[in-house]
Structures are given as structure tokens and as C-alpha cells.
Amino acid sequence: DIQMTQSPSTLSASVGDRVTITCRASQSISSWLAWYQQKPGKAPKLLISKASSLESGVPSRFSGSGSGTEFTLTISSLQPDDFATYYCQQCNSYSITFGQGTRLEIK
Amino acid sequence: EVQLVESGGNLVQPGGSLRLSCAASGFTLSDHYMDWVRQAPGKGLEWVGRTRNKANSYTTEYAASVKGRFTISRDDSKNSLFLQMNSLKTEDTAVYHCARVGGGGGDSYAFDIWGQGTMVTVSS
Numbered sequence: 001d002i003q004m005t006q007s008p009s010t011l012s013a014s015v016g017d018r019v020t021i022t023c024r025a026s027q028s029i030s031s032w033l034a035w036y037q038q039k040p041g042k043a044p045k046l047l048i049s050k051a052s053s054l055e056s057g058v059p060s061r062f063s064g065s066g067s068g069t070e071f072t073l074t075i076s077s078l079q080p081d082d083f084a085t086y087y088c089q090q091c092n093s094y095s096i097t098f099g100q101g102t103r104l105e106i107k
Numbered sequence: 108e109v110q111l112v113e114s115g116g117n118l119v120q121p122g123g124s125l126r127l128s129c130a131a132s133g134f135t136l137s138d139h140y141m142d143w144v145r146q147a148p149g150k151g152l153e154w155v156g157r158t159r160n161k162a163n164s165y166t167t168e169y170a171a172s173v174k175g176r177f178t179i180s181r182d183d184s185k186n187s188l189f190l191q192m193n194s195l196k197t198e199d200t201a202v203y204h205c206a207r208v209g210g211g212g213g214d215s216y217a218f219d220i221w222g223q224g225t226m227v228t229v230s231s
Contacts, residue, residue: 001171034217036152043204043221044152055219087152094168094214096142096154 002026002090006099012107017078021102023071023088032092035064035073038101039084048073049091078104109133109220111205116225123195123229129188129205129222137161137183140208142218143190145201145227155203158188160212173199195229202226 003026013019023033031051036044046055048064051071061076075082083106088099115127129141140163143155156169158179167179178191188205202224210216 032215036218038152043223044218045221046209046217046219049209049217049219089152089217091215091217094157095170096157098152098154101151 001095002029002092002097004088004090004097004099006086006088006102008102009100010103010105012105013078014107015078015080019075019078019104021073021086021088021104023066023073023099025069025071025090025092028068029090029092031067032090033064033066033071034089034091035062036087036089037082037084038087044087047086111207111220111222113203113205113222113225116203116227118228118230119195120231121195121197121229124191124193125195125227127190127192127203127205127225127227129190131186131188131207134207134220135183136181136186136188138212140212140214140216141179141181141188142206142208143177143179143188144204144206144218144221145199146204146224147198147201150201153201155190157208157214162212192227195227197229200227200229 005024033051035048038044052064086102110132112130142157176194180189204224205222206218207220209219
């Protein structure tokens with residue numbers, strides 16, 4: 001199985017900050033990477049697919065980049081609603097794997 | 108409105124069985140690959156398995172941790188997805204989500220629609 005490693009595990013930031021979360025794959029997954037946001041007690045929400053394609057309705061402050069084995073999710077200016085846990089997911093094959101998650105908390 | 112609603116979660120003893128359901132609305136289930144994803148309390152997301160769409164003969168795939176114990180099926184006429192779980196273990200305790208694979212068919216697409224989940228607790 002392809003292993004996905006996210007960093008950091010926890011990120012403390014303030015409203016207005018620019019933050020970046022990194023996801024590394026154990027082997028090349030081309031651009032078959034998605035990012036999700038999850039809030040406590042809720043289902044994950046798809047933010048970005050195919051590494052950099054922003055889903056409809058997702059604010060433009062979210063962006064994704066990368067290909068192969070290295071990927072990033074960037075939030076350009078944190079808003080109060082953005083404090084949540086973020087997961088990357090590789091979709092390169094049906095044997096899907098997720099990163100362990102990054103908890104974004106208020107500093 | 109496009110929606111997935113799970114049901115059937117419960118407390119079950121180790122070695123027991125449980126069947127989860129996922130009711131789809133607002134789209135044609137037969138057009139889509141559908142997956143189950145679980146999340147143990149306080150932990151991350153774990154893929155459980157997949158059923159492909161009608162065009163791909165409803166073939167299934169499973170995570171190694173559940174293969175041989177769990178079975179995914181679907182009834183497109185009722186727009187419903189199922190997860191039959193047998194020989195349950197304490198480590199199967201989790202919220203189980205059904206999720207739609209986007210892209211209209213294909214293994215390499217993200218989950219664009221998720222259900223809210225149903226809780227399965229395996230304990231004596």
C-alpha cells in the first residue's frame with residue numbers, strides 16, 4: 001500500500017496567517033491527491049482534488065500544489081471557520097490511503 | 108439535494124455481525140463507485156472498501172484489515188448501499204461513513220459526497 005505522511009501533526013496559527021500543510025507519498029501518485037477538511041462530529045468535506053483543483057464552493061484562500069510524491073495545501077489567510085483537521089488522500093489506486101491528519105488550532 | 112444517510116450502527120459483541128445501510132438521494136447510484144470509510148474514536152480516516160458501478164460490473168475491493176469478514180453490496184433499484192460486517196473485532200469500533208467517488212466512474216477520483224456516519228461499537 002502507498003503510505004501517506006502528513007506534516008505537521010498539529011499546527012497552531014492565528015486568524016489572518018498563511019499556513020501550509022505537507023503530504024508525502026511513499027511512491028509516485030502523479031496528481032491523484034485530494035485534501036479534506038473535517039470538523040468534530042462531522043463528515044469530511046472535499047476541498048481539493050487532483051492535487052490542485054478547487055472544489056465548487058470552496059473559498060479561494062485554499063490552494064493545493066504538487067505532483068509525484070510531494071504535495072502541499074495552503075490557506076492564504078486563515079479565517080475562524082478554518083480551524084479543523086485536514087487530511088490528504090491518495091487516489092492513485094483503489095487501495096486508498098489517507099494521511100494521519102493535521103489538526104489546525106488557534107494560537 | 109445530493110445526500111447520503113447511513114444507518115444500522117449499534118453495540119455488538121466480538122465475533123458478532125452487523126449490517127450497515129447507506130441511502131442515497133439526489134443522484135443515480137448505479138452511475139457511481141461507492142466506498143465505505145471508517146474512523147475510530149479520536150483517530151484518522153481508514154478506507155474499508157469499494158464497489159464499482161454498473162458499467163464496471165459492480166466489482167468490489169477491500170482493505171486487508173477487513174477482507175474476508177466484510178462484504179459490500181448495493182441495490183441500485185432502492186438507491187442503497189450496504190456493508191455486511193461479520194466476525195467483528197474490538198478494533199472495528201468506529202464511525203462508518205459511506206462516500207461517493209466523484210468523476211463518474213474510475214478508481215482515481217476523490218470522495219465528493221460523504222454521509223454523516225453511523226457508530227459501530229464492538230465490545231463485550
